Amino acid sequence: MKKTTFIYLSILCIIFSGCSISRPDTIMQISTIDSLIAGNYDGHMSCGELLQNGDFGLGTFQGLDGEMVVLDGKIYQIKADGNVYSPDLNTGSPFASICDFKPEKTVTIENKTDFKAMEDIIDMASPNKNLFCAIRIDGDFSFMETRSVPAQRKPYSPLSEITKNQPRFKMRNISGTIVGFRCPPFVKGLNVPGYHLHFLSKDRTKGGHILSFETKNAECKIDICNGFYMVLPKDDDVFGGTDLTKNRNADLQKIEK
């Protein structure tokens, strides 16, 4: 290979690796759910860096300032006032999961399908529960109930204390997109085993962490993922000093519902 060709190819590699570092069928995650439950709300990766790892996902923000939806390569922040914001790309995230969404399956969802019935439909379409699924459901919903969380100041309280007084939002006859994941049972302590779904309305004005819903017309797309890549906070004494030997499953159940 000519020297000039080699230099040209090297420059191209550097340029493209700077744009995206996402891996196919792989969910990239920042920190662990147990670290978040323990009250570690400082951001470890910026929203900008997060977007280099995918175009689809969910999470939360620096200081637990609202629920995150990543959809079609854009990040949305649903704050405790119920409104949707576009966060600065320098804003950090203490916990998020993201992937490049490339669905393998599409399922038409019938009228009056609720959260539990939706789980059964996705489990039928993707029966291997030891793999991850990224899930996107676009459509009209007769009912949608979400929550968000208020921004916190130090010293941070554990997540189970904060979600006791979480603002809830009830929406009727709303169009939008559900964004989320089904994680395998063995991610206990790392992520949320089972289903974790967030919502963003079609007009991008409402959303949050989903508590319950019922569909009218909807379509579910599933991306089955067999890769899991986790990035831990490296130079963080708080994370380093957090006791992560405890089983926080009971707290997680309370927080999710």
Ligand SMILES: [Zn+2]
């Ligand atoms: Zn959530």
